[in-house]
Amino acid sequence: MADIALEDRNPAARQDNQDPAIFGQTPSQTVGPFFHYGLPWKGGADLIGKSDMGARPELFGEDHYVLNLSAPTGTPTGEAIELAGIVCDHDGEPVVDAMVEIWQANAAGRYRSADDPRDDIAIDPHFVGFGRSSTSEAGEFRFRTVMPGRVPGPGGSLQAPHIAVSLFARGVLRRLATRIYFAGSDGLADDPVLALVPAERRDTLIARRDGEGVWRLDLRLGGEGETVFFDL
Amino acid sequence: MTDPVPYRPLDAGAPPLLFPEYGSTRLRAPHQPPIAIPHTLTETTGPTGCWDRLMGPAAADLTAQHKGEPIGQRITVSGRVLDEDNRPVSDTVIEIWQANAAGRYIHAKDGWGAPLDPNFTGAGRVVTDAQGRYSFTTIRPGAYPWGNHKNAWRPSHIHLSLLGPAFATRLVTQMYFPDDPLIEIDPIANAVPMPYRQRMVSRFDIATTQPNHALGYLFDVVLKGRDQTPFEEGGDHG
Numbered sequence: 001m002a003d004i005a006l007e008d009r010n011p012a013a014r015q016d017n018q019d020p021a022i023f024g025q026t027p028s029q030t031v032g033p034f035f036h037y038g039l040p041w042k043g044g045a046d047l048i049g050k051s052d053m054g055a056r057p058e059l060f061g062e063d064h065y066v067l068n069l070s071a072p073t074g075t076p077t078g079e080a081i082e083l084a085g086i087v088c089d090h091d092g093e094p095v096v097d098a099m100v101e102i103w104q105a106n107a108a109g110r111y112r113s114a115d116d117p118r119d120d121i122a123i124d125p126h127f128v129g130f131g132r133s134s135t136s137e138a139g140e141f142r143f144r145t146v147m148p149g150r151v152p153g154p155g156g157s158l159q160a161p162h163i164a165v166s167l168f169a170r171g172v173l174r175r176l177a178t179r180i181y182f183a184g185s186d187g188l189a190d191d192p193v194l195a196l197v198p199a200e201r202r203d204t205l206i207a208r209r210d211g212e213g214v215w216r217l218d219l220r221l222g223g224e225g226e227t228v229f230f231d232l
Numbered sequence: 233m234t235d236p237v238p239y240r241p242l243d244a245g246a247p248p249l250l251f252p253e254y255g256s257t258r259l260r261a262p263h264q265p266p267i268a269i270p271h272t273l274t275e276t277t278g279p280t281g282c283w284d285r286l287m288g289p290a291a292a293d294l295t296a297q298h299k300g301e302p303i304g305q306r307i308t309v310s311g312r313v314l315d316e317d318n319r320p321v322s323d324t325v326i327e328i329w330q331a332n333a334a335g336r337y338i339h340a341k342d343g344w345g346a347p348l349d350p351n352f353t354g355a356g357r358v359v360t361d362a363q364g365r366y367s368f369t370t371i372r373p374g375a376y377p378w379g380n381h382k383n384a385w386r387p388s389h390i391h392l393s394l395l396g397p398a399f400a401t402r403l404v405t406q407m408y409f410p411d412d413p414l415i416e417i418d419p420i421a422n423a424v425p426m427p428y429r430q431r432m433v434s435r436f437d438i439a440t441t442q443p444n445h446a447l448g449y450l451f452d453v454v455l456k457g458r459d460q461t462p463f464e465e466g467g468d469h470g
Contacts, residue, residue, distance in 0.1 A: 009438065016410055016433040017311075017451050025316060026431055026453045027245040027424040029406040030256075032391065034337040038329025038355040039393060041287060059340045064353040066297060068288030089259040097341075103278065103399045113277035115398065118233065130279040130286060130395075152233050154270045164274050164399050171256025173247040173423050175402050177266075179274075193269050201264075221260045231241070231266035232275055232400045 028174035078107025078146030090222030094139020109149025245428030302352035304333025304371030316457030320364025335374030387414035
C-alpha cells in the first residue's frame with residue numbers, strides 16, 4: 001500500500017461482481033412486488049394504438065411517473081386483436097402483481113430486429129412488436145396488437161403464428177418463457193415447437209377466440225392445466 | 233434461410249424456480265420441468281435499437297427528478313453490459329428501480345413505515361454505449377423488513393432489468409452492496425448458489441468515486457453468450 005498514493009487506494013478485493021474467477025451470466029432475481037413505477041409504462045400493452053393500457057399508475061403518485069408516455073404513431077398493418085388472460089398460482093388464485101411481456105413478428109412475419117436477416121419482408125414502420133402489461137387486481141393481463149405472420153422454424157420449416165411471452169412476478173426467481181398460439185390458425189398442426197410439447201399439454205399454449213377479435217389464454221403457474229414453460 | 237445461431241443455456245448461477253425458503257415460490261414455481269426448444273428467429277431477435285421509443289428517454293440521474301435533493305448517500309453505479317465471451321453489448325437499455333434511503337418504495341402497496349422522500353422516485357433507465365458502458369447516479373437504498381419469515385429484512389438492493397439483444401437474453405436481477413451482512417441471510421439472494429451469488433455483489437471503487445460528490449460502485453451485467461456464426465467451410469480438411 002505504501003507506494004500507492006492515498007487517493008488511489010482501493011479496499012482489498014473480495015470475491016464480487018468484478019472478480020474474473022467467477023465471471024459468467026449474472027444470475028436472475030425476482031422482479032418483486034413493487035416494479036410498477038419502474039417498468040410497465042402507459043401504453044406498453046397497446047402495440048397498435050395510443051391508450052394507457054399496461055400501466056398501473058394508481059399505485060404511485062403522479063409526480064413519480066418517470067416512465068414513457070405513449071407517443072402518437074400510425075396504425076400498423078394487419079388484423080387488430082386483443083389478447084387477454086388471467087395469471088393464476090397453484091391454488092388458482094389470481095396473481096395481481098405479475099408482469100407479462102410479449103415479443104412478436106409483424107403481420108407479414110418479420111421481426112423488427114437487426115437479427116432478422118430477411119430483407120425481402122418489410123418492416124412495418126408503425127409496429128415494434130414488444131409489449132408489457134401489468135396484471136390487474138383480477139390478475140388479468142391485456143394487450144392490443146396485430147395477429148403475427150408466420151416465421152421460419154428449424155430446418156426450413158414454417159412456424160404457426162405465435163407470440164413469445166415472458167412472465168415475471170414476486171415469487172418467480174427467473175423469467176418464465178412461454179408462447180401463445182391461436183386456435184384454428186394455419187400450421188398449428190405441424191408447428192415444429194408445439195410438436196415438442198406433449199399432446200395433452202398443447203392446449204395450455206393455444207388461445208381461444210372469445211368474441212370478435214378477442215383471444216383469451218390464462219397463464220397457470222401450477223395446478224390443473226399448468227402452462228407449459230420453455231427452457232431457452 | 234439457415235437456422236439462427238442459438239444463445240447458450242442458463243449457467244450454474246441461475247437460481248431454481250422453487251426455493252422454499254423464499255415462501256412466495258411455493259405457490260408460483262411451476263411443477264413441471266420446462267421444455268427445451270430450439271432457438272428460432274423468435275428467440276434470437278428482440279426490439280433492439282428502439283428502446284427509447286418503447287421506454288422513453290434516458291433518465292440516468294435519479295437524484296435530479298424533483299425540486300430538491302433526495303435524502304441519503306449519493307452514489308454512482310457504473311459498469312459494462314457484456315456477453316459470456318466478454319463482448320460488449322452496446323445500445324441496450326437497463327431499467328432501474330429501487331427503494332429510497334430509508335428502504336421505502338414509492339408504491340401504494342409498500343406498507344413499511346419508513347418515510348417517503350418527496351424528492352426521490354427511484355426509477356430510471358440508461359443505455360449502453362458502443363463499449364457496453366453505462367453509468368447512473370442515485371442514492372443508496374436502505375434495507376427493509378418483509379413478511380417472508382419472522383424478522384426478515386431484505387439487503388439493500390437496486391433492481392435492474394435488461395432486454396439484451398434477443399428474447400433469449402431477457403434478464404431481471406438485483407444488485408447488492410459489498411458491505412451488507414444481510415445478503416448472507418436473505419432467501420432471495422440465497423436462491424443463487426455460491427460462489428455465483430457474489431456476481432450480484434457490486435464493488436466499491438475509489439477511481440469512480442467523485443470527490444465531494446458521490447461514492448462509486450462497479451457492476452457489470454453479463455448476458456447469455458452465443459457462438460459466432462460459423463464461417464462457411466470450403467474445400468476438404470482431410
